[in-house]
Amino acid sequence: MVLLAVSFICFLIFRFTGDPVLMLAGKYATQQEREQVRVAYGLDRPFHLQYVSFLGNALQGNFGKSYISQVDALDTILERFPATFELALTAIFISMAAGVLLGVVVSIRPQSPLSRLIMAGSLGGISIPTFLMGILWVMLFAVYLEWLPPFGRGDTIQIGPWRTGFLTLEGLKHLIMPALTLSGYQLAVLLRLTRAGMREVLSEEYIKTAWSKGLSPFTVIVKHALRNVLIPVVTIAGLSFGELIAFSIVTESIFQWPGMGNLLLVSIFENDHPVIVTYIMLAACIILVINILVDLLYAWLNPKIQYG
């Protein structure tokens, strides 16, 4: 249902923003040439027929060709997919691991200087926009210290259709700053969420019972407390996936990362509508799938919820 709605909106965009005929035939085409293009691309048919054929083609993965490069739009985007996927995966991993770990540390010793430092950092994390954070990293590590490369993806290795940067040292070095940038905001959010959850759970009766039984701190904190805190944390991490895609656009633009986000921005500047529309549909699919996965994961983590 949602996908259908999105596809309809995409179609409207496709059809009514900018004149596709003008795009395809070029500015200097004669009236006759324009008419030819209109017939050739089926743009002379009634509105609802056009939508049905758009939908049919979309279901087969055919979103038309890029106006600029004349290459299949879906292929163009999918070619960029591995770069974005690797970046996003690393960022999610960093924000989940560091966010939960730091959140636990802060909730155990709320008054220690380290915790105060972490909390101040997390305020920074939500107050500094992603793009600024990325540039500040570049200024520090690439321009001032000259430790890390400022842009690009480094050496990559092609494995089948997948081009990976995980396997070379250069590729990993290029990954560090973009991944840190992308994970920054979510890390701060997850940290705050973990802290809030842990503070609540740690004061509950069953935790007191666990302590008084003489269980080791590790068992009490990780096995008894953290488990209950993780449910909302996982949910939020999954549901903010749309935000992650958005920030990947920003991050890729700063670091000239050859991913889907960068492609989208270039397409926006060039008014390359087929690529933009394909990107939107793809993003909608990914978000939908992630939402379903989170729902299932939720049921698995919390046996009280059942889908009948």
Place this chain on the structure above:
Amino acid sequence: MIKKMLQSDLVFSFVRDISAITGAVLLVIFVICALFAPVLAPMDPYDLTTVELADSLKPPAWMDTGSLSFPLGTDDQGRGILSTILFGLRTSLMVGFSVVVISSVLGIFFGMLGGFYGGILDAFIMRTADTVFAFSTTLLAILLLGIFDSRNIWTVVFAICIAGWVKYARTIRGSVLEVKENAYVTAAKASGAKDFRILFKHVLPNALPPIFVLMAVDLAVVIMLEATLSFLGVGVPITEPSLGMMISIGKNYIYAGMWWMVLFPGLTLILLVVAINLFSDWLRDEMNPKLALRS
């Protein structure tokens, strides 16, 4: 009236909270700077008669080649950084406040409609809201602006509002569902009050506190979003001053060691957002709604 206000709990807790005061004072300073930018700024960075290309890429005044007429240096066009920041603040705050007001009104309207009447209308509004929410405000705003042919401040405001009303609608709908069950609403219905009157006289006032908090939090988010959009090149056009745009231009010069073009607008942006966050943190604790998260 004023005396009564000054004695309220809200004011009492405000004057005792140092970080809330810091935030509010900073925010007031920023607003004044933005309002009086034409008076305060050493030059008008968008008046072509005063901008000299010869003045471009000057460092801040305290450095060797800096000049006193440009306290924080200049950018690649010879515009003073300080002046551009002051004018950029105007854009940030204007977009910020407009979006917060418009999207909260939209959200309140749709949220109340759905929550009060329920049924298929509610289902439609909330499914739309879910979809918008799943896409996230940032992504939707980027995509919307991506397909607009021309961009100005108001298209930016429009795009962020389309993407941003959802939070308000969800919050107000929750409150309406809760308030609706109260005896005084039933009483009002029984006494023959019109739906409109019930909604605005009885339901809305009780559903407002969480909305105020959300607006405060949202202001910071929107200002960051506007900067992000302008940084990406899909926000306000080049002819308008914007902090995000300044940073985007300055980014090209950091490898040449010209840090002032990024750092000063960046710091302004961070300070502005921190100020709002400090204030909204206090507001949230004070009104204590069930808002665990920023979205």
